[in-house]
Amino acid sequence: xxxxxxxxxxxxxxxxxxxxxxxxxxxxxxxxxxxxxxxxxxxxxxxxxxxxxxxxxxxxxxxxxxxxxxxxxxxxxxxxxxxxxxxxxxxxxxxxxxxxxxxxxxxxxxxxxxxxxxxxxxxxxxxxxxxxxxxxxxxxxxxxxxxxxxxxxxxxxxxxxxxxxxxxxxxxxxxxxxxxxxxxxxxxxxxxxxxxxxxxxxxxxxxxxxxxxxxxxxxxxxxxxxxxxxxxxxxxxxxxxxxxxxxxxxxxxxxxxxxxxxxxxxxxxxxxxxxxxxxxxxxxxxxxxxxxxxxxxxxxxxxxxxxxxxxxxxxxxxxxxxxxxxxxxxxxxxxxxxxxxxxxxxxxxxxxxxxxxxxxxxxxxxxxxxxxxxxxxxxxxxxxxxxxxxxxxxxxxx
Amino acid sequence: xxxxxxxxxxxxxxxxxxxxxxxxxxxxxxxxxxxxxxxxxxxxxxxxxxxxxxxxxxxxxxxxxxxxxxxxxxxxxxxxxxxxxxxxxxxxxxxxxxxxxxxxxxxxxxxxxxxxxxxxxxxxxxxxxxxxxxxxxxxxxxxxxxxxxxxxxxxxxxxxxxxxxxxxxxxxxxxxxxxxxxxxxxxxxxxxxxxxxxxxxxxxxxxxxxxxxxxxxxxxxxxxxxxxxxxxxxxxxxxxxxxxxxxxxxxxxxxxxxxxxxxxx
Numbered sequence: 282x283x284x285x286x287x288x289x290x291x292x293x294x295x296x297x298x299x300x301x302x303x304x305x306x307x308x309x310x311x312x313x314x315x316x317x318x319x320x321x322x323x324x325x326x327x328x329x330x331x332x333x334x335x336x337x338x339x340x341x342x343x344x345x346x347x348x349x350x351x352x353x354x355x356x357x358x359x360x361x362x363x364x365x366x367x368x369x370x371x372x373x374x375x376x377x378x379x380x381x382x383x384x385x386x387x388x389x390x391x392x393x394x395x396x397x398x399x400x401x402x403x404x405x406x407x408x409x410x411x412x413x414x415x416x417x418x419x420x421x422x423x424x425x426x427x428x429x430x431x432x433x434x435x436x437x438x439x440x441x442x443x444x445x446x447x448x449x450x451x452x453x454x455x456x457x458x459x460x461x462x463x464x465x466x467x468x469x470x471x472x473x474x475x476x477x478x479x480x481x482x483x484x485x486x487x488x489x490x491x492x493x494x495x496x497x498x499x500x501x502x503x504x505x506x507x508x509x510x511x512x513x514x515x516x517x518x519x520x521x522x523x524x525x526x527x528x529x530x531x532x533x534x535x536x537x538x539x540x541x542x543x544x545x546x547x548x549x550x551x552x553x554x555x556x557x558x559x560x561x562x563x564x565x566x567x568x569x570x571x572x573x574x575x576x577x578x579x580x581x582x583x584x585x586x587x588x589x590x591x592x593x594x595x596x597x598x599x600x601x602x603x604x605x606x607x608x609x610x611x612x613x614x615x616x617x618x619x620x621x622x623x624x625x626x627x628x629x630x631x632x633x634x635x636x637x638x639x640x641x642x643x644x645x646x647x648x649x650x651x652x653x654x655x656x657x658x659x660x661x662x663x664x665x666x667x668x669x670x671x672x673x674x675x676x677x678x679x
Numbered sequence: 680x681x682x683x684x685x686x687x688x689x690x691x692x693x694x695x696x697x698x699x700x701x702x703x704x705x706x707x708x709x710x711x712x713x714x715x716x717x718x719x720x721x722x723x724x725x726x727x728x729x730x731x732x733x734x735x736x737x738x739x740x741x742x743x744x745x746x747x748x749x750x751x752x753x754x755x756x757x758x759x760x761x762x763x764x765x766x767x768x769x770x771x772x773x774x775x776x777x778x779x780x781x782x783x784x785x786x787x788x789x790x791x792x793x794x795x796x797x798x799x800x801x802x803x804x805x806x807x808x809x810x811x812x813x814x815x816x817x818x819x820x821x822x823x824x825x826x827x828x829x830x831x832x833x834x835x836x837x838x839x840x841x842x843x844x845x846x847x848x849x850x851x852x853x854x855x856x857x858x859x860x861x862x863x864x865x866x867x868x869x870x871x872x873x874x875x876x877x878x879x880x881x882x883x884x885x886x887x888x889x890x891x892x893x894x895x896x897x898x899x900x901x902x903x904x905x906x907x908x909x910x911x912x913x914x915x916x917x918x919x920x921x922x923x924x925x926x927x928x929x930x931x932x933x934x935x936x937x938x939x940x941x942x943x944x
Binding site: 297298299300301302303305306443444445450451454457458461462463464465560561562563564565570572574575576577578 | 737738739740741742744745748749752755760761762784785786787788789790791811812813814815817835836837838840841842845860863865
């Protein structure tokens with residue numbers, strides 16, 4: 282079976298480019314050029330140089346000894362949290378801004394939820410000396426002030442999205458509208474494996490460096506390129522796409538996606554898209570989507586802003602439907618506990634998003650001989666206020 | 680190249696009878712109040728409007744600006760659904776004779792079921808649909824047959840950036856008319872920055888020799904912009920400006936009549 286995108290931009294039943302005619306020329310221009318650019322030698326040389334010397338790659342694949350003892354298996358942490366700006370997001374923004382430059386674009390726009398992709402975009406723009414506009418829901422701007430200030434310090438203009446629910450989904454709508462209004466000079470850097478084709482495929486290829494490194498590092502450490510399991514959290518799904526990418530066609534490697542179940546999958550405050558969603562169209566692609574019976578998009582909930590999205594990338598919808606990946610629902614509380622557990626077991630404070638992936642270790646039994654790679658997609662500094670203010674509530678039972 | 684047999688309905692009849700200054704008004708279903716749909720529709724016909732588009736509200740309307748999005752959210756919050764709208768329109772042909780199109784986003788139609796939707800709207804006398812985020816190739820591959828067999832015109836959009844090659848394809852595929860998006864813009868945007876080059880675009884399309892009638896929409900808001908647009912096309916479409924008027928109206932019939940007479944005078 283093929284788990285990658287087909288010629289029409291579909292992953293099985295999911296994907297495509299459901300965009301208004303106003304966006305057709307922009308998306309078509311990108312579709313015609315992205316592969317040529319990405320696989321051009323000079324692009325690869327520049328991209329790899331920046332990933333090494335600016336982002337700090339390769340990130341370590343760390344054998345977590347105490348964690349492994351605790352769960353009686355072999356746990357390796359892929360340390361994306363050590364990337365410049367504190368998460369994997371920058372792998373994508375550096376790649377896309379180089380593509381934008383090669384396409385002659387002079388203005389960059391992006392959407393952001395928690396602000397991580399916004400910061401990574403603002404960083405790439407500062408590095409390249411390009412003007413940057415980040416659309417961010419007005420409510421998210423209030424919730425994530427430090428990241429708003431970070432983006433501004435990096436020279437980006439942050440525009441509050443005042444429409445709809447004033448969160449990530451609306452910021453994405455506003456970025457699409459910005460692109461409709463500025464179709465010629467502007468490049469839209471989407472932050473996840475979502476959006477119209479070719480975005481999901483382009484972002485997956487730019488994040489694929491994660492699994493490429495895992496293979497090299499496991500080969501070096503164990504003499505075998507394949508782990509038995511790869512675990513990653515899925516909001517839109519870019520870090521999971523990167524961590525899974527080179528294992529998609531290795532059936533012996535089990536892929537586990539951790540979704541945000543919020544206060545419980547059926548609590549009404551959840552972002553567990555595969556459990557609650559059905560096929561629909563949002564932000565340019567057909568995918569699994571949380572929606573009402575009448576097709577109105579439902580506002581999701583997760584303690585982690587990065588997983589607070591009502592859909593998932595079409596690639597993941599297909600991995601779910603075909604059973605290639607196992608999807609697990611992790612509640613706010615599970616994630617919160619996993620974050621404190623990692624802090625105290627390994628001395629690493631993870632992002633709340635990544636804590637969802639770590640929580641899988643608690644919910645799933647592994648064999649002693651298993652080699653389990655957890656993609657630690659980001660660091661927890663940005664979540665410190667949440668860790669401080671909600672500690673009593675979540676850890677009271679301990 | 681894709682070809683298609685042109686269907687016949689109230690939209691095509693309108694363009695046979697009238698070739699210029701065709702006034703098409705957009706309004707959001709169930710707005711300003713959920714039971715106002717038919718009231719607004721009747722008032723528009725009485726005021727002398729040639730054709731109407733009824734917006735089926737969607738939570739995430741990316742091709743629309745803030746005015747239409749807000750009216751959509753208000754309507755959704757008041758309980759509007761496609762099912763409810765079709766219920767409201769079930770006897771519309773007893774009272775209204777002008778062509779009616781439904782405009783909306785693909786997800787809501789997909790959830791209703793495309794085939795069921797087209798069949799049911801055809802049965803109540805709807806003439807066409809405009810679904811901006813249903814791309815041309817998806818339409819051709821999966822939905823063209825469904826629309827045409829139900830005698831529903833699927834109206835395609837063009838923009839200033841649509842290539843010549845694509846214009847030909849759209850001209851062949853569209854049913855009823857071509858919806859010319861006036862600028863690179865979402866609806867209801869202030870178009871100052873592109874006003875300089877829209878004339879070049881309008882002239883290019885006018886001299887292109889398209890078979891299909893053309894209606895210009897987006898940023899048409901008053902007598903002047905309507906008249907200007909009509910110099911380049913068979914007519915024009917007013918949406919956001921009309922919805923804005925509705926949002927402030929205390930007497931729908933009088934205010935709608937006033938609004939339309941100001942355009943037509």
